[in-house]
Amino acid sequence: MTAEPEIRTPQLESDLEGRGWHRLPKLLTPSDCADLSAMFDADERFRSTVTMQRHGFGRGEYRYFAYPLPAVLERLRQCLYESLAPLANRWAARLGASASFPADLPAFTSLCHASGQVRPTPLLLRYRAGDYNCLHQDLYGYLHFPFQVAVLLSEPDVDFDGGEFVLTEQRPRMQSRAHVVPLRMGDAVVFAVNEAPRAGTRGTYRVKMRHGVSEIRRGERFTLGIIFHDAR
Ligand SMILES: O=C(O)CCC(=O)C(=O)O
Ligand SMILES: [Fe+2]
Structure with a gap:
């Protein structure tokens, strides 16, 4: 992991507000990327494996990590959570949700566990x-x-061609807007899981986000x- 991830809050906030995603360049080093990709075959690291074509999710495979997570992932998950929690609370308030997100990930994980997640x-x-x-x-609960x-974790044009990260915004009474996120190896994208508040001329409206890969x-x-x- 590149020291502590550099998260510039005002830019992060305006990107997430305006288009539902924000890029964090070089979040992981090439060697972290290689180590993580190589873990794909380490069965003991995972709790389950999904073959996407069996469920109509697409084509390809993914594996959910088991606890304890690899150290670099655990650290990254905690650190990113802490940077994002204040904005998560502002969004919840704007969307009129009662949810309140604790300042750190262990506290949020306890809430998930208490509700059966x-x-x-x-x-x-x-x-x-x-x-x-x-x-x-x-969404998992x-x-x-x-x-x-x-x-x-892979380098476009070198390791693979195609495979763009895409996002769509479904806006009320408007046609959907698509985004293609330019990523290189080690870059990350932060994006809205479900609904994003958007400032309109007549107050806040909700945008529904979806993501996928071409x-x-x-x-x-x-x-x-x-x-x-x-x-x-
Ligand atoms: O492979 C990708 O870039 C998208 C992965 C994805 O759907 C996810 O991280 O939730
Ligand atoms: Fe996903």
């Missing part, structure tokens, strides 16, 4: 030529943190997904 959600994804990830949301993070045309693409709420 006990299984870890961070995951490793592997795509090969022809694979893709359909637009979706990562009643409690959900409004942001999640994905870190690209088809990989060549090679192999790994991603680390960091979701903060645990699953039922």
Whole structure:
């Protein structure tokens, strides 16, 4: 991990408000990326494996980590949570939600566990030529943190072609808007899990976000997904 991730709050906040995503360049070093990708075959690290085509989720494979998480992931998850929790609370207030997110991840994890969401959600994804990830949301129960993070672990144009990270914003009474997030190896994207508040001329409205990955045309693409709420 590159020291402590540099999170510039005003930029993060205005990006998430304006378009639902913010890029964190070089969140992980190339050697962290290689170590994490290599973990894909370490069965003892994972609690379950999903073959996406079996569920109509797309094509490719992903694996949910078991607790305890690898040290670099645990540290990153805690540190990102702490940076994002104040904004999560501001969003909850604007969306009229009663949720209040504690300042640190162990406290939020305790809330998840108390409401029956006990299984870890961070995951490793592997795509090969022809694979893709359909637009979706990562909601795993009643409690959900409004942001999640994905870190690209492979290098575009070198390790793979295609495989763009995409997001859509579904806006009330308007056509959906699409985003393609430019990522290099080690870069991360912070994005809204579900609903994002947006300032309109007649007050705040809600935008529904979905994310996915376009088809990989060549090679192999790994991603680390960091979701903060645990699953039922
Ligand atoms: O592979 C990707 O870039 C997207 C992964 C994903 O869906 C996630 O991290 O939740
Ligand atoms: Fe996802």
